[in-house]
Amino acid sequence: TRRGVPEAILADVKTPGETATLAAAAVDSTGHAILTRASQAHVDAVAAELDAEVELERDERARTLVAHAPDFEPPVLDATVGIVTGGTSDAEAAGEAAVIVREMGASLTRVEDVGVAHLGRVLDHLDDLRAADVLVVAAGREGALPTVVAGLVDTPVVGLPVSTGYGHGGEGDAALSGMLQSCTVISTVNIDAGFVAGAQAGLVARAVSDAREAGSGDGPESDSN
Amino acid sequence: TRRGVPEAILADVKTPGETATLAAAAVDSTGHAILTRASQAHVDAVAAELDAEVELERDERARTLVAHAPDFEPPVLDATVGIVTGGTSDAEAAGEAAVIVREMGASLTRVEDVGVAHLGRVLDHLDDLRAADVLVVAAGREGALPTVVAGLVDTPVVGLPVSTGYGHGGEGDAALSGMLQSCTVISTVNIDAGFVAGAQAGLVARAVSDAREAGSGDGPESDSN
Amino acid sequence: TRRGVPEAILADVKTPGETATLAAAAVDSTGHAILTRASQAHVDAVAAELDAEVELERDERARTLVAHAPDFEPPVLDATVGIVTGGTSDAEAAGEAAVIVREMGASLTRVEDVGVAHLGRVLDHLDDLRAADVLVVAAGREGALPTVVAGLVDTPVVGLPVSTGYGHGGEGDAALSGMLQSCTVISTVNIDAGFVAGAQAGLVARAVSDAREAGSGDGPESDSN
Amino acid sequence: TRRGVPEAILADVKTPGETATLAAAAVDSTGHAILTRASQAHVDAVAAELDAEVELERDERARTLVAHAPDFEPPVLDATVGIVTGGTSDAEAAGEAAVIVREMGASLTRVEDVGVAHLGRVLDHLDDLRAADVLVVAAGREGALPTVVAGLVDTPVVGLPVSTGYGHGGEGDAALSGMLQSCTVISTVNIDAGFVAGAQAGLVARAVSDAREAGSGDGPESDSN
Amino acid sequence: TRRGVPEAILADVKTPGETATLAAAAVDSTGHAILTRASQAHVDAVAAELDAEVELERDERARTLVAHAPDFEPPVLDATVGIVTGGTSDAEAAGEAAVIVREMGASLTRVEDVGVAHLGRVLDHLDDLRAADVLVVAAGREGALPTVVAGLVDTPVVGLPVSTGYGHGGEGDAALSGMLQSCTVISTVNIDAGFVAGAQAGLVARAVSDAREAGSGDGPESDSN
Amino acid sequence: TRRGVPEAILADVKTPGETATLAAAAVDSTGHAILTRASQAHVDAVAAELDAEVELERDERARTLVAHAPDFEPPVLDATVGIVTGGTSDAEAAGEAAVIVREMGASLTRVEDVGVAHLGRVLDHLDDLRAADVLVVAAGREGALPTVVAGLVDTPVVGLPVSTGYGHGGEGDAALSGMLQSCTVISTVNIDAGFVAGAQAGLVARAVSDAREAGSGDGPESDSN
Amino acid sequence: TRRGVPEAILADVKTPGETATLAAAAVDSTGHAILTRASQAHVDAVAAELDAEVELERDERARTLVAHAPDFEPPVLDATVGIVTGGTSDAEAAGEAAVIVREMGASLTRVEDVGVAHLGRVLDHLDDLRAADVLVVAAGREGALPTVVAGLVDTPVVGLPVSTGYGHGGEGDAALSGMLQSCTVISTVNIDAGFVAGAQAGLVARAVSDAREAGSGDGPESDSN
Amino acid sequence: TRRGVPEAILADVKTPGETATLAAAAVDSTGHAILTRASQAHVDAVAAELDAEVELERDERARTLVAHAPDFEPPVLDATVGIVTGGTSDAEAAGEAAVIVREMGASLTRVEDVGVAHLGRVLDHLDDLRAADVLVVAAGREGALPTVVAGLVDTPVVGLPVSTGYGHGGEGDAALSGMLQSCTVISTVNIDAGFVAGAQAGLVARAVSDAREAGSGDGPESDSN
Ligand SMILES: Nc1ncnc2c1ncn2[C@@H]1O[C@H](COP(=O)(O)O)[C@@H](O)[C@H]1O
Ligand SMILES: Nc1ncnc2c1ncn2[C@@H]1O[C@H](COP(=O)(O)O)[C@@H](O)[C@H]1O
Ligand SMILES: Nc1ncnc2c1ncn2[C@@H]1O[C@H](COP(=O)(O)O)[C@@H](O)[C@H]1O
Ligand SMILES: Nc1ncnc2c1ncn2[C@@H]1O[C@H](COP(=O)(O)O)[C@@H](O)[C@H]1O
Ligand SMILES: [Mg+2]
Ligand SMILES: [Mg+2]
Ligand SMILES: [Mg+2]
Ligand SMILES: [Mg+2]
Ligand SMILES: [Mg+2]
Ligand SMILES: [Mg+2]
Ligand SMILES: [Mg+2]
Numbered sequence A, B, C, D, E, F, G, H: 001t002r003r004g005v006p007e008a009i010l011a012d013v014k015t016p017g018e019t020a021t022l023a024a025a026a027v028d029s030t031g032h033a034i035l036t037r038a039s040q041a042h043v044d045a046v047a048a049e050l051d052a053e054v055e056l057e058r059d060e061r062a063r064t065l066v067a068h069a070p071d072f073e074p075p076v077l078d079a080t081v082g083i084v085t086g087g088t089s090d091a092e093a094a095g096e097a098a099v100i101v102r103e104m105g106a107s108l109t110r111v112e113d114v115g116v117a118h119l120g121r122v123l124d125h126l127d128d129l130r131a132a133d134v135l136v137v138a139a140g141r142e143g144a145l146p147t148v149v150a151g152l153v154d155t156p157v158v159g160l161p162v163s164t165g166y167g168h169g170g171e172g173d174a175a176l177s178g179m180l181q182s183c184t185v186i187s188t189v190n191i192d193a194g195f196v197a198g199a200q201a202g203l204v205a206r207a208v209s210d211a212r213e214a215g216s217g218d219g220p221e222s223d224s225n
């Protein structure tokens, strides 16, 4: 796998049959496979194609399917990714991010339904937000949540704009624009690109985990800033 | 004057001479005149044209000029408008709003430099924000401030998007989109339309002031919700 | 409830089941619930979930559902909101606004089918337009009605652009742009955002009602402008 | 000349020298020449190039220059074009239209500063509006004037959107969109295309004038609707 | 009816029932009714609602329905409208225009399938194109046909952009832009606005017909240019 | 040089000094250099930097500068490129294309001022258009010329949209959209990308020239279609 | 047929019946017919309409149908077109291009699934890429593949943007923009315009083939650069 | 300072005087100050305002100014950021990123002028690209470089789109869209947002450095994947 990122199969632009063939090939060559944006028909086709002993995990809300060969040894990272959402309509994109994060081996913390119009709910979760090594913050409509959260933590934040909203700036456009215009420091991915946000956070988590395991040669007593 | 809103002369699309003629006509017929987006050349031309006893007030940052005939009696409203800004680049649009609010006779409270990436600064001004009868909240870049403020108060909020920001969503586009997509209740005006935001707040203040002065016939002891 | 605005549940992005759960929770905690953009399936699921004594009011044209617990005491405001439409295609958005206005306790006046290409119809309703404390004016296609109406009244006007029209500027874009560019003073909400327009008018009505009931201490004989 | 429409030289994308050469050629071959969007430098270069007896007429506000050879016989049409504007910022585009209309030989009526936010001013000019055979209606910002006027007359209306306005829908975009979405019957030209609007009205005037002069063989006593 | 233009009922945004009620009211008050964008369900509902002696004419390709009361006397104009199309995908919009033109009483000439990539076909129809008093030219994709045709005739041309084409500039955007940018004199209507293009041509035809019938008082022997 | 295409230095985003350094390096390594979008200041700086014996050719209208070392042997192709323009505003982009075509060694034919609103002028040049091996057709405003030309010839046509036009679709947008939507077969380059259009035509000319020189082994008497 | 390009019938905007009539007419007059974007229903209707001896070739993935009359003699070109794709989602557009290329008589090489994020796969196919006379390179999402390929070959490259991708720049917009902005020399066609890309490459192939067969009179021993 | 990110003063929207006051305040409270997009006038005003012993570092190409109080102790991180550019026009944005990275204490590697049309230059720098802990990859025009680089390394990549390019997709739009559509895993910042890209990379570097210094308690001999 490239960069430790599992190769995901974007199912909704493929037939169930094509998807099943690709999934079988992935399990054969890498020991696992991930489908995103998969309907039940995709899941059924993959289940029928794969050997019975391959373990399948379906997340309906995230529309993902993960397949593990019996001998697949998943990676384990010594680092935590936090995934934050502003409301229930962010669940699919955030769920897709969560599946990839777990598949890359990072620990996962989820903070849900903390909207910018209700600051109290955000402030209630400060400890969780600050405990993660890197955060994915999903938000639709005006997309202000990543900015508010980034103002409260010390870690890198990846904004994930979600295609909610209607009218002018709807379908995630206002959220994407708002994240790019943020008056604090965040980076961004495409609208609804839960896979990309999760994998980017996973890459940061892996870099942190590798650094933690390698150490610096002069031990934990040192303090660089 | 229409709806108690002073007729403003948008100077930057007119020559100094045209502006001076229009200002003199306005002072003659209504006792006062207001210029917005006025350069020093506009101000000079108006000063040269008007009678010496006409009182002039220039606000350089807001780029406005107000002229009062000696016998002009400004309105006085029993209501307060609050104007809130996220940063120094909001000063011109917010200042334009402030000039109109004062000319319509409302009391004015200003809360400045409270950005969404620094929630503490917003929370420090809660009392001022809650004391006003209606708020204008100006914000550029991602334009999230009106949403955050509206979540903290009980009064109507008018969002004023400001043309800061560069790249995608710059020039006020992200701010406008964000206010239209707001997950709380606000209304909005055009980008940099300080005059419109201030006048709309002034109309609400006038309605409140009129109601306060008329009373309901059954006095302040009643309580409707 | 936040700012006296009932928390509305946007049904069309939720399953009937999710909607029913949220509605039951809202009735439990606040005594009432409001669904917007609700299909019959949403209505049926809510009716099945709620206790039999909860009173339900469905408005099919506005696609809303309002639920009141037996002991819920609705607010009553001493102020009137006028809602104006240009044609039958504005009925859904305007109806959504009307439901929220009533739920916030304001009196309601409706003026319908007054188009800018038929000025006579507008002028016929001048008395109704001028009797309201604040107006919501809905318009699709070129969206000029709020400007024409605002030129005829003394009160604040909230423009509500509606997603009619096809081709260039269709789906409400021309209407929104036209309201933002209006050559008079109005504020605006997002395309089809009937809930937001109605609630913003409700907030103004509440401010006026509160002022009326509190009075100014020096009675109705005073006159501020 | 094509379709009786004088070939106009769009000066602002040419050097004064190029413009002068083209103007001299046009006067030679057709007896007249028209420059649009001409600066004083263009005018000076043309004046220096042309023979002394060629008659020049400059309209500074419309930025046009018309040249007539001594023996040029201008057309005379038995038809009237009305040109209507909403405000002073429409003067340049409307003036350009007026120059072309006159050069095509139609009679011209101008109605100025009739805005949609002040219906009274529009209604004051009903007789003039109804006396013309075809109307050009120029409007910037929300561009609603052609719709309002077309609702009051029986003749064809050509909308001319003008590049005023700032922020969202500014630079004539809202005006163009509004005219295309108009809920009455009008046709439209490009933003600031005064030449095209005037020439299209001139073509209609010529068709009407030709019909008037030819008659129908059964005289004016007949009545078709 | 306003300006001699029949009030059309845009069916596709209304239920069959609403459409039938509106059609019946129109037949009652004006003697006729026109539906545009009508499905068979709309047609059936109208047929069921109207009295049996009302005459109905359905044009399936144009998706229109015309209803005439037994005593309705259609107007007859002494003028001809030409309608030109570039290909079969322009049939619906051009057909809608044709129905309105006929209902306004003008004579109609149709020229079909003359594309800009096959100039010969255009030139074959020069006589027909030149015989009309005013032309509607429909074109999709790059929308160049109205420009090419206008270069060949002496009469006013109304461009009708059609929503064919895919990818960048598809859905009629390139055609509309191209007509607004035309290097000759044409005016334009919205994408697919066959009703508006036909009615605008009808208004010109009526002006010409009225002029023809009234004459100029000095007979057909005079010649103005 | 890559693909036989000279590496061009886009001068307008560089200082004269930077440009001179790059030009000297190019002459040293490849024997020649080409500047596009070069002001006189760029030309002067390059002239001062290069050795006196380097031959310089400036084309002011095309804003190019070509430099040849004394021993540089320019390529000579046995193929012809035709460059066609609709009007004088296409001169700069078309001129840039011409300079590259000549530098790549192809023969060049130019056909100028043939607009789609004057078909006669296009038809007058049919022989020249058909004699070239490949055509670049530049057009601004509605950009229909490449489509009309391609309908008349048997060779590949590369459309070159030019940034003329104002208002909606101006600055080359309508021209680009129109070429992409063309109802005949053409390919396109970016707006004003004269260098790219000329070089693409040069690549086709080189392929044809190579084929001509290599022959097919069975001589000119064969005939493939 | 025009320019040796078969006239293709774009089926998806026509009924099966209309398509069958057009196909029969094309076979009658030119000996062959091509349908693009054809569903099975279109194919069935054509098969039923055509004579039994007409040979039909259906490509399901490309959604094309080719019909050859018994006596049709397909052209044979002495030139090769290469078609390159980045992934499986490019298959339909690339397949459409391939069908046209073959119908024009060129030899065809296909290189598949070479993505810019896996440079190794591109470099593995260098020989095939360099052996073609002209290349069509299809790419969706960020559309960088034509630029990378053009940097590796000496021949003309036509970019074919494909409508994959979601969110900002999705549906082929980013791919088209990227190809127009390419820092190397390519020309482009509209999004998903496989027919146009293939036919443009076919026109280049025909020019090369003609040149090869005609020769230059001085044989293959000469060498022009 | 928030998140270890120095508060930068965006100079180009401020007067030199305002900038100097803000810089002095920042040096007083945090020991350092950073100006971005600073002209020489800004630099002079700051130099005049600050105490003589404050150390100033100006980077003209990046348009930055860094000020350090005599007792300021800059952070030192045990991590490396790589900054990669496609060409000289990326220098300003990339330089801004570099200044922030250094101010945050990370080591810095720069790889310049590696364009996607010349893959060889990219491959030559593989060792440098792979040695960094996190990469910022700046690219204008089609913006494909971050995708190509990310396919070659194991670390997180932050794309920085640059406002080069003209015509459709110019000014950085194609580059931003391309990065959001990337078929590999990257995150993105706004067009020309060098400060944000550099600071985000600095936050990742700080997380890695902290992890390295803290270690995992079980030393460098462990290996997590
Ligand atoms: N939901 C997703 N969003 C963005 N990229 C994805 C998603 N799912 C898969 N991908 C990636 O998209 C690329 C193309 O996928 P495919 O079309 O399946 O070859 C692969 O590199 C996948 O890793
Ligand atoms: N196809 C159409 N295109 C444009 N306008 C139409 C069309 N059909 C009806 N109209 C006009 O649209 C306006 C609003 O129509 P309605 O929504 O039916 O009230 C009326 O004035 C109709 O005359
Ligand atoms: N006028 C032009 N239009 C498009 N590309 C150009 C132009 N002039 C130079 N180029 C190309 O742009 C690329 C980048 O140029 P530069 O910024 O000078 O490195 C080079 O490959 C040049 O060949
Ligand atoms: N070049 C830059 N790009 C993006 N943000 C910046 C830049 N320079 C400063 N900032 C940030 O912009 C925000 C507003 O800056 P200011 O307008 O100076 O108060 C601050 O949080 C700065 O850290
Ligand atoms: Mg949100
Ligand atoms: Mg802000
Ligand atoms: Mg309307
Ligand atoms: Mg106007
Ligand atoms: Mg067409
Ligand atoms: Mg042109
Ligand atoms: Mg691709």
Ligand SMILES: [Mg+2]
Pocket (backbone or CB within 6 Å): G183, H086, H139, H140, H141, H142, H143, H144, H145
């Ligand atoms: Mg680049």
